Amino acid sequence: MTDRAVKDGAVTDRPATGRAEGREALGGPVVRAALLLAAGAFVALLDTTVVGVALESFARRFDAGPAQVQWVATAYLLAMSAVIPATGWAARRFGAVACWTASLAVFLLGSVLCGLAWSLGSLVAFRVVQGLGAGMLFPLMRILVVQVAGPARMGRTMALIAVPVLVAPVAGPMVGGALVQGHAWRWLFLLNVPVCLAVAVLSPLLMRNRREDAPGRPDLAGLVTVSGGLTAAVLGFVRLGGGRAAGDPRVLGPLLAAAVLLTAHGLLSRRRRERALLDFGLFRDRAFAASTAVSLLNSFGLYGAVVLVPLFFQQAGGSGPLTAGLVMVAQGAGAGVAVLLVGRVIDARSNPRALVLAGLALVATGLAVFARAGAAEPGGLLLAALFAQGVGLALAASPVMVTLYHSLPPAAVPAATTVNAVAQQLGAAVGTAVVALALQHASHGGAGTVAAFRPVFAVALGFVLLTAVPAAFLPARRKG
DSSP: OEEEEEETTEEEEEEOOSSOGGGOOOOHHHHHHHHHHHHHHHHHHHHHHHTGGGHHHHHHHHTOOHHHHTHHHHHHHHHHHHHGGGHHHHHHHHOHHHHHHHHHHHHHHHHHHHHTOOSHHHHHHHHHHHHHHHTTHHHHHHHHHHHHHOGGGHHHHHHHHHHHHHHHHHHHHHHHHHHHHTTOTTHHHHTHHHHHHHHHHHHHHHSOOOOOSOOOSOOHHHHHHHHHHHHHHHHHHHHHHTTOOTTOHHHHHHHHHHHHHHHHHHHHHHHHGGGSSSOGGGGGSHHHHHHHHHHHHHHHHHHHHHTHHHHIIIIITOOOHHHHHHHTHHHHHHHHHHHHHHHHHHHTTOOHHHHHHHHHHHHHHHHHHHHTOSOOSOOHHHHHHHHHHHHHHHHHHHHHHHHTTTTOOGGGHHHHHHHHHHHHHHHHHHHHHHHHHHHHHHHTTTTTSHHHHHHHHHHHHHHHHHHHHHHTTSOSSOOO
């Protein structure tokens, strides 16, 4: 009988020690790799959220309207969407570490260029470069965790890399608000440079690159249909969330194109099967299907729990961006406390399904408090609700990352991660649009009031409750 061990960043077999598999120490190589992955993903995700509070500053700096300035955020999301579907094939062909390092280098270049932008057009173009680098980072991070940690340590390692996913949306408004108030918007992008440079240099030194012998030629037709379809869908939902009517050609056109392209890929994948860019046959695995559905729907609730709350304090409470960001520290503290415990619990063969459902219950409780709030002042009850949401988000995130690979062979990890990342990106776009539309509808006649936010929090709460349906089909035990 053998245990899984890690040497020089690679998973190997060794004689069993008699300890429970879940009690194996993480070890220096695993911890160092996890910290590198968390740092790289953190700066990329921070750039997704930090720009939101700076759009008004960009409008004043470049003398542009809201529709033009919005492209600073939209271009980044579209570029990310375009490259995500190619992650699985690229990781098999070139190795996950090589792709991770290259993506960081592109993101680093985009960050420097954004910091040097001289016009709105140049800033939007350089944000595309940033997005092309950031798109693969999140799925590659998870592929590398599976390779480096092995099954016995995956829960604790996934919990470590869940930190950027949970903390960056909280830190983004706070960092962005501080820099914008100080008129130092260029540092929104230049702050990434030292971190990206360090991670890009250290990653190939501390992690071993592993390539497949025969990954096959890229599925070009699949790349066109999936990348085009996902990008068109994100564009359509961004415009819908921006206030355009559902029947507007600038909304309906991209959404119809997305439906056609994604349907075409579904038909192509049935013929190509294992050579398809996205393997829809993975959905025959119950644990994978349930985990991906939870990831898709959880993006809706995540928007309500992370993005809607700062808007609530700013628009209904009159707080500035910095103050609203500081209030979110309560949620970050809850997530930090939970992350310290949840990974060890997962590796001890606990019930992932119960952890996710408990996490969703805490997020729902926090959102219910905001849905019934009588004022937008950050009092004790609202801060406690934010802390509970942070704990709940951490409990729900890490187990889903692990159950995704519950009964899949190691060779299926890149493909499974890519499909899941596509679902998350699509879910985030749909959730953002739905919540934005709900806020616009509720604000008619009472914009900026606490009452206008109550039905929107109720919508976010409904998404969280809906997520509990696929969560009920998650595995009750981790597979050894």
